[in-house]
Each structure stands twice: as structure tokens, then as C-alpha cells.
Amino acid sequence: MNHPSTPAFEGMPPGRCTLVGAGPGDPELLTIKALKAIQAATVLLVDDLVSDEIVAMAPPGARIVHVGKRGGCKSTPQAFIEKLMVMAVNEGENVVRLKGGDPFIFGRGGEEVEHLRAAGIEVQVVNGITAGLAGMTLLGTPLTHREHAHGVVFVTGHAKPGDSGTDWRQLAATARAARLTLVIYMGVSSAAHIQEELLTGLPASTPVVVIQHVSLPQQRHAVTTLGELHATIEREQLASPSVIVVGDVVSGVAAAAGTGIGTGSGATALPSANRQAAGA
Structure with missing residues (x-):
């Protein structure tokens, strides 16, 4: 060359x-x-x-x-x-x-x-379809909804060396006030920190879904709550590549599963996480 x-x-x-x-x-x-x-x-x-x-x-x-x-x-x-x-x-x-x-x-x-x-x-x-959008679509659930989410924020959970990264506390306050869905990329490894910071502005009961291997035959997801996010990731051994979606629209994932809505094949729901989210 x-x-x-x-x-x-x-x-x-x-x-x-x-x-x-x-x-x-x-x-x-x-x-x-x-x-x-x-x-x-x-x-x-x-x-x-x-x-x-x-x-x-x-x-x-x-x-x-x-x-x-x-x-x-x-x-x-x-x-x-x-x-x-x-x-x-x-x-x-x-x-x-x-x-x-x-x-x-x-x-x-x-x-x-x-x-x-x-x-x-x-x-x-x-352009290509981004994983956060594809993952939720495959679960039959939108990122925005007139009744539940007025906007969506794509945010990274991985900061470059020397960068303070995302101000999660400010983001949580904004998301609650403006009714936003948060789509977090590269956040699994720092989920404990993200959870702790988001809980300063969002209720522990806020619905969350973690989707791994979006659109692939081995795709799987766990529905949980913000208060149980890190525990769910640890228990279900969810790892990269995954996206974390936080917000009221996630409540629609369980509803879609009950009606068969969704466009993907091979997606696996993790039942223990779903039971935890439901308080079982």
C-alpha cells in the first residue's frame, strides 16, 4: 500500500x-x-x-x-x-x-x-438500523408512545479514558420530567453504577429491559425494574453486546409477549427476570 x-x-x-x-x-x-x-x-x-x-x-x-x-x-x-x-x-x-x-x-x-x-x-x-430500535421492535414495543414516552435518548454507558462520562443523575431527572425513554448502549459492565445514579431521579419501579444479541437467533431478553437491574444482569448472566432500555414503554414488552406481537424469531425471554419484575 x-x-x-x-x-x-x-x-x-x-x-x-x-x-x-x-x-x-x-x-x-x-x-x-x-x-x-x-x-x-x-x-x-x-x-x-x-x-x-x-x-x-x-x-x-x-x-x-x-x-x-x-x-x-x-x-x-x-x-x-x-x-x-x-x-x-x-x-x-x-x-x-x-x-x-x-x-x-x-x-x-x-x-x-x-x-x-x-x-x-x-x-x-x-445508515443502518440501530440495535436499540431493532431490539424493542423485535419485542413488539415502541421506543416512543403518545401516552407513555414523548421522546427517546440514546446514550452510551462506556466513557473513554479521562472522560467523566454521562451525568446519569441529570439524565434521570430530565427523563422523568420529560417522559423520555433511555436506550443505553455498552452499559452492562457498568450497570451497578448506572442503576445507582438513575435511582436518584427515577423510581425503583421504573420498567427496564435488557436485550442481548439483538436480532440474532440467540437473542434473549430480561424484563425487570430499575431497582433490580444489576441483580438481574448478574443472575441471568447477560453480557455484551446488550442494550438496556429504561422507561414506561417497557411495560409493553410483557403485553406484546402475551399477544404474540413481534417480528423476530428465536428470541428468548428469561422467565426468572420477568417474575422478579412482576414481584413474584
Whole structure:
């Protein structure tokens, strides 16, 4: 590969780069535009959470580079990924940066776009369905509802080193006053702290659901309350990748289960957590 600052080889058509959201994992949740981008790629830089079925959609001969990125786990350095993108584009490659979920929702897509533009590279972004939305949809429950939730906040439970992170106390107060649903990404490992802070502004009885492996055959979820969040995660051994949804709309998960509403297959409810939430 060329040095990142060098132009494409003389006579070689300029390369391009597209950031593609692969969605939560189910290949059928890909957008048509995402599929077309994957099928046209000559180089794919693939995140850890992208399913094998989606990677298999790449054309024969495409170079696939796995650059594992998973919140809270050891990952390929971001600077190295950005360097690879620039080098491949400068060699005339059609580069697809394939990310789980949506590139612009905790996918570090903003940082990558800034880096590519600074290198003089035109970049396109293709949205994907984010896990928080897909997970609740698969449970037959909305994130907003005219009677129960007037808005939704997507928030990360994982702060970079040296960052104080989310002000959970302020967020809890705002969520209660404005009737907001909280969708927490990368929050399982810090659930005890998040629970403690949110309880300063939200009732212990606030409904919560933790959804693991959204949209995949092994998807499972546990309905509980804010007061029992950490205990439920520990008891049911819920781990990353999971999303935590907090708010009154979660009450609809149990109702949807009782009517068969939902669009997913293979999703498993954890009965002990559901009984705990119900006070059994």
C-alpha cells in the first residue's frame, strides 16, 4: 500500500470510501443501499459485531480485513483503522467500512468521516438500523408512545479514558420530567453504577429491559425494574453486546409477549427476570 499522503497511482481511477451500517446482525435488516455498497466493495474493513452472513455478501475476490471493535473489549486502535482506510482509497480501492448498527450512533463514524475528509477523501455514509430500535421492535414495543414516552435518548454507558462520562443523575431527572425513554448502549459492565445514579431521579419501579444479541437467533431478553437491574444482569448472566432500555414503554414488552406481537424469531425471554419484575 502507498503512504496515506500519496495520491493514487498515475492512471488509476480514484478510490472511494463508504461507511456502511450493517444493522444489529440479521442480514434481512440490511438496507438495499447497504447491500449494494457491500456487493461493490473491493476492500471491506469489518467490525466485530457484523455477522458472518453479512460479510459473506461481499463479492468474490474482495479483501476482507477484520478490525474488531466492541465496547469495553480489546479492539484494533482507531488510528490504525483510519490509516488503513486512507491507504486503500489512495490505491484506488472501493473501500467499505462495515459497522454494526448505524455508523453515526456510537459507531465512531463521525471521527472516521473527519479523518477521511482531512485526507481529501470523499466519503459517503449509509445508515443502518440501530440495535436499540431493532431490539424493542423485535419485542413488539415502541421506543416512543403518545401516552407513555414523548421522546427517546440514546446514550452510551462506556466513557473513554479521562472522560467523566454521562451525568446519569441529570439524565434521570430530565427523563422523568420529560417522559423520555433511555436506550443505553455498552452499559452492562457498568450497570451497578448506572442503576445507582438513575435511582436518584427515577423510581425503583421504573420498567427496564435488557436485550442481548439483538436480532440474532440467540437473542434473549430480561424484563425487570430499575431497582433490580444489576441483580438481574448478574443472575441471568447477560453480557455484551446488550442494550438496556429504561422507561414506561417497557411495560409493553410483557403485553406484546402475551399477544404474540413481534417480528423476530428465536428470541428468548428469561422467565426468572420477568417474575422478579412482576414481584413474584
